[in-house]
Amino acid sequence: MDIGFVPAATASASDDDAQPGTRLGQAFLRAALSLVIFPVTLVGAMSVVLAVVIRYTSLEFNSILYLIPVMISAIRWGVVPAMFAALASVAVSDFFFIPPLYSFSVNDPHQVVDLALFLFVALVTGNLAARLQREADSSRRREHEVHNLYLLSRRLALCSTASDLVEAIQEYLTSHLGRQAFLIRPPHDNAESDMPIDGVFMSTRLRAEAAEMVAAKDPRSRLVFDPDLQNLWALKSITTQTTDHGVLAVNLGKQSRRETGQLNDRIEAILSEAAATLMRIDAVTAFANANLRLQSDFLKTALIGSVSHQLRSPIASILGSTSVLDGIPALRNDRRVRSLVDGMHREARRLDNDIQNLLDTVRITDTGIKPVMEWTDPGDVITAAIRQRSHRLGGHKLEVDVAEGLPLLKVDSGLVEQAVGQVIENAGKYSPVDSTIAIKAQADAGELIVTVTDEGMGLMPDEAAQMFKQAFRGRRQLGAIPGLGLGLWIARIFVAANGGSIAARSLGPGRGTTVTIRFPVNAAANADASNHAQIN
C-alpha cells in the first residue's frame, strides 16, 4: 500500500477481475487505431501525394518526405506508432517507388543504404519528437495542475466555514481528478445508513468504516473496497481539535494499484491543505466568537454605564429638585402644590428603584455578584432595609420585632439589605394600605431567620414555587399592579450569594403571605466577638 494509507482491515482491493467484454473490445480497438492504423494510413496518404507529385513533375523520389508522417505519428500517438510509421514508410517506398517497382527487392545497393539511413533517422527523430511531445504534455499538465491547485488554495483561503471547505474539495476532486467525492457526516453514520449522500447510495461498509474512523479519531487515510459497486474508495477523516466534520470519501474507481498510488498522493496533498485550512477556520471562528463575546460584554458594560448615568442622573436631579421645592415654606403650605411635589417625588423614586432593579439584573446575569463579606448586625440590616423602602410603605403599619442578642452574620450587608428591602417592598405592594407588615428576626437552631408577613392577597398554590423566578408575575397582578417581576428574583440571588435561602408560604389567596429568609450562623465566631467586647 502507498505511503500515508492504511489498508482497511478487510479491504482486499482486487480490482482487476471481472471486466466486461464490450469495454475490452472498445479499448483494444482504440489501441489498434492509434498504434497501427492511423500511422499506416498517414504513410499511405503520403505515398499517394508522392505518386501524384512524381507523375506530374520532374521531381525524383525522396524518402525524406516520409519523415512527415513519422513525426506526426510520434507527436500525436507516441513512439510505437512512429516506429510503425517508419517501418511502413520503408516498406511502401521500396514497394512503390524503388526499382524494381511493386516488389520488396532492391537492385541498387545505394538504395539499400538510403533506406537503412532513412529508417535510422526516422526512428531517431520519431523517438525524439515523441519524447519532446511527452515532456511538453506533462509540463502542460503540471502547469494545469499547479494552476488548479492554486485556484483550490485560493478558494480554500476564502472559505469561512467547514462546509464551504468540504464543498470546495468535493468540487475540485470531481472536476479536476474526475473522482466523485462525498462527505460522510458523523450523524449519518448509523442512524440513517441507507440515506443517499448527494444522491448517491453509500454502502454500509463505507459508512461503518467512516464511523469507526471518526470514533477512533484516526487522522490517517484508509482505502476501502466497496463490494457493492466494485470500487475502491479513499477515506480521510476531517477533524480538528474542536470538531469532527466528517469523513471525506473519494471514489477511486477500478484502478490498478500503481495508478491508485499516484492519485492517493495527490488526494493526500489536497486533504493536508484542507486540514490546514480547517484549523485556520476553527481559529478564525474561535476568534470571531471571542470577539463577539467581547463586543457584547462591552455593550453590556456600556449599557450599564449609560443607564446608570443617562437615566439615573436626571432622576437624581428630579428627586433633588422636589426636595428643594419641599423645603420652601410657601409651597409646603399649599395643599395642591404639595401633593404635586409629593407625586413627583414618589414617581421618580419608583423609577429610580426600577432602574436599580434592572442594573442589579445586568449585574447578576453579566458579571455575576461578588459579595464583600463583613461581620454585620442583622438588626442594622433590617433597619436599613426599612429605611430604604420607607417611601413605598407610607400607608402600612410596620411591626418590627428584632430579638435581643442576635448573632452577627458574615455577609455582604449591602446585598442582604437589598434582598430584605425587596421582600418588604413586595409585602407592601401586594397588601392593602393600612394593613400591617410584620418583620421579625430571630435565631433558631444555628440559623438566623428573618420573616416578613403581610395581610395581603396571599398566594395561589403554584405561585409560591414560581415567585422567586426571574420576570415571574402572578396572573392576578398582571394588569393591576405595575412591576417588572425582578424584585424577588434579585432577592433570592442576593440571599443565595450570602449563603442563605428564601421561601414563601401562604394560607391561600387573600390570606396573606410570609416570606422567610434564613442564614447560617457561625456560633464560635460570635462567642469570640462577645467576649472581646466585654473587655472594657
Added chain:
Amino acid sequence: MPKSTNSVLVIDDEPQIRRFVGAGLELHGYTVKEADTGAVGLSTAAHMQPDVIVLDLGLPDMSGIEVLESVRAWSNVPIIVLSIESAEEQKVMLLKLGADDYIVKPFGIAELAARCEAALRRYHKSADKNPIVQTGALVVDLVSRSVTLGEERVTLTRKEYRLLHVLATHLGLVVTHQQLIKEIWGRALGDNVQYLRMLVRKLRQKIEVDPNQPKFLITESGVGYRLERHK
C-alpha cells in the same frame, strides 16, 4: 459659626444637578459658586476660598479623587463627595483620602445641607474647643466625660464612651470602621469589625430609646457609623 453666610463650591459636570444643589443650598443660606470641570473647580477653590466644597466623582476632565487630593494638598476645607450606591470601598477610600463625608445619589437637599453644616461645625469646632456636644436629648461633655440622655445620666464603659466620644467629635459625619477601631482599641484589628458591631449594640442599648430603630447611632453599611444630629 464665625461667618453669617458660608460659601459653597459645587463641582459637578451635570448642569441639572448643579441647578438644584445651587438653588437648594442658597435656600439654606449659603452663597453658591459652580464649576463644571475639575480644572475649573480647582482654580475656583484657590481663588474664592470656599467654606465647603461639594464634589462629584464623575467629572469629564479628571477624576474626583484627583481633585480631592489636589485640594487636600493645600487646604483642610470641608469636602462632601457625591457618590453612588454600592460603592462602599470607594467611599471608604475617599474618606481615607480626606473627604469629610459623602452623600449617595439620589439625595434630598436637606440631607446635603445637614452634611455641609456638620462638616462646617467640625471644621470650626477645632478652633472653638466647645466641649459640649448635643444632639436631641443626648448630651456628651467631652471634658468631664459625662453623658446624659434627657435628664438621666448614662453610665458607659470605657470603650463605649470612647466610641461615643469619637462619633460625637464628628457629629453628623460618618466615621469609618477602621478609624473607630483604631481610636477605641488603639491598634488596627484588621477586618475584625465584629467587636465594633457588638460594642455598638451595647452602646445603643444605653443611649437609644429603641435600639432596633436607632435614632442617634446610625449604621452606614460597609463604611462605618454616624452620630446623627438632631435639633
